Structure formats: structure tokens, C-alpha cells
Amino acid sequence: MAELTTLARPYARAAFEVAAYANSLQLWSDMLAQLANVVKNERVAELLSSPSLTGDQQAKIIIDLCGDEIIAQMQNFVTVLSENKRLSLLPEIVGLFEIMKAEQELTVDVEITTAFALVEETEKKLAQAIKARLNRDVKIHSQIDKNLIGGMVIRAGDLVIDDSVRGKLHKLAEAMGS
Numbered sequence: 001m002a003e004l005t006t007l008a009r010p011y012a013r014a015a016f017e018v019a020a021y022a023n024s025l026q027l028w029s030d031m032l033a034q035l036a037n038v039v040k041n042e043r044v045a046e047l048l049s050s051p052s053l054t055g056d057q058q059a060k061i062i063i064d065l066c067g068d069e070i071i072a073q074m075q076n077f078v079t080v081l082s083e084n085k086r087l088s089l090l091p092e093i094v095g096l097f098e099i100m101k102a103e104q105e106l107t108v109d110v111e112i113t114t115a116f117a118l119v120e121e122t123e124k125k126l127a128q129a130i131k132a133r134l135n136r137d138v139k140i141h142s143q144i145d146k147n148l149i150g151g152m153v154i155r156a157g158d159l160v161i162d163d164s165v166r167g168k169l170h171k172l173a174e175a176m177g178s
Contacts, residue, residue, distance in 0.1 A: 005096065008089040012096035015077060016104075022073075025101050031066075031074045032097055036090040038065050048087060055083035062087065099157075107137045111155040115148040115164070130156060 019028035038044055044065065048058050059082035063075050070078070081087050102108055110130055112118065118126075127138045134156060145153075149165035 004089060004092045007086065008092035008096055011077075011081065011086060011089065012093045012100065015093065016097055016100045018073060018077075019097075019101075020104060025104065027071070028074070029094075029097065029101055031070045032090065032094045034066060034069060035062065035074070035078065036094045038062060039087055039090045045088075055079070055085070058082040058087060102136075105137075106135075107139060108134055108156050109139050109141060111141045111143065112152055113143050113145045113148065113155075113164075114152040115144070115146055115150050117144060118142055118152075126154070130154070134159070 015028060015032065016025075019025045039048070039062070044061070047053075047061065053061075056079070059075075059079040062078050062082070063070065078087070081090070108130075110127070112123070112126065123140055123142065127140050131138045138156075147166060149169075151164040151167070153164050153167065154161040
């Protein structure tokens with residue numbers, strides 16, 4: 001996984017720089033996500049893996065599948081990726097691009113996992129507290145995991161706060177086992 005990130009980073013950085021210069025981060029974000037979905041398609045992946053296809057042919061397939069949805073600069077980006085046999089990195093490129101975009105926009109995606117659905121008021125208070133701590137606008141994504149028993153797990157980038165009953169029991173078991 002780390003190897004994929006290393007390979008994808010220069011492409012993500014290049015895409016980000018072009019998008020930022022053109023003041024079109026959201027457009028590039030949308031187009032990259034679409035391209036990643038196309039490349040992840042099982043039939044497309046199988047077709048692209050054919051050794052008889054040249055890089056230009058692979059690029060043409062992807063560009064034709066996306067139609068008018070991608071701009072000329074993105075078509076050039078796809079061509080560069082295909083010539084360097086890096087089309088399969090598109091999902092990783094998207095992830096890195098989104099991290100750079102969030103840094104630029106001073107936003108952070110926060111995943112809150114709870115045992116039970118959060119009340120809207122509680123979710124707003126959590127968002128405000130996280131915003132104050134990280135000094136960024138917060139986009140909350142909530143999900144329910146009954147296995148937590150109670151409490152919650154909050155993930156915001158590298159920050160993980162495990163305040164779940166399951167997490168506390170796990171810590172207790174570790175402490176007793178030492």
C-alpha cells in the first residue's frame with residue numbers, strides 16, 4: 001500500500017497543482033473520481049490489462065468511456081498515466097488529491113462511528129468541538145456499528161479518538177495482560 005502511495009504521489013501533486021492554478025479543484029476532484037471508478041470497473045480493468053494495447057490505446061479507451069465529462073487537460077493527464085502504465089493508480093491518486101484539496105480548503109472529513117444514531121444536536125456539537133480543536137471546517141460522516149456497544153470512535157485524518165465501550169474494554173484487557 002505504501003508503495004502505491006509513493007508511485008501515485010507525483011501524479012496527484014501534478015494534478016493538484018494544475019487544478020489549483022486553474023482554480024478548479026472541485027472540477028478536477030469530480031473528474032478524477034469518475035476516472036477512478038471507470039478504471040476500477042472489472043471489465044475495463046480486464047481490457048486495460050491486455051498486453052497488446054499501447055498506452056495511447058488505453059488512454060483512448062478511458063477517454064472515450066468518459067466522453068465529454070473530462071476536459072482536455074484531464075485527457076492529457078490520462079494519456080500521461082497510460083504511457084507510464086499508471087492508470088491503475090487512479091484510485092490512490094484520487095485519495096491523495098482529496099487530502100491536498102482538504103488541506104488547501106482548510107477542511108477535514110470526520111468519520112464518527114457510534115453504536116446508535118446520533119441526535120442532530122449532538123452531531124453539531126461534536127462538529128463544533130472538532131472544528132475548534134483542528135482549526136478547520138468539518139464535514140461529518142456518521143455511521144453505526146452495533147459492535148461498539150456504546151460510545152463512539154472519531155477519525156479525522158491521522159487523529160483517532162476511540163471513546164467506545166469496546167475500545168475501553170480492549171485497553172483494559174491489554175493493561176491486565178501486561
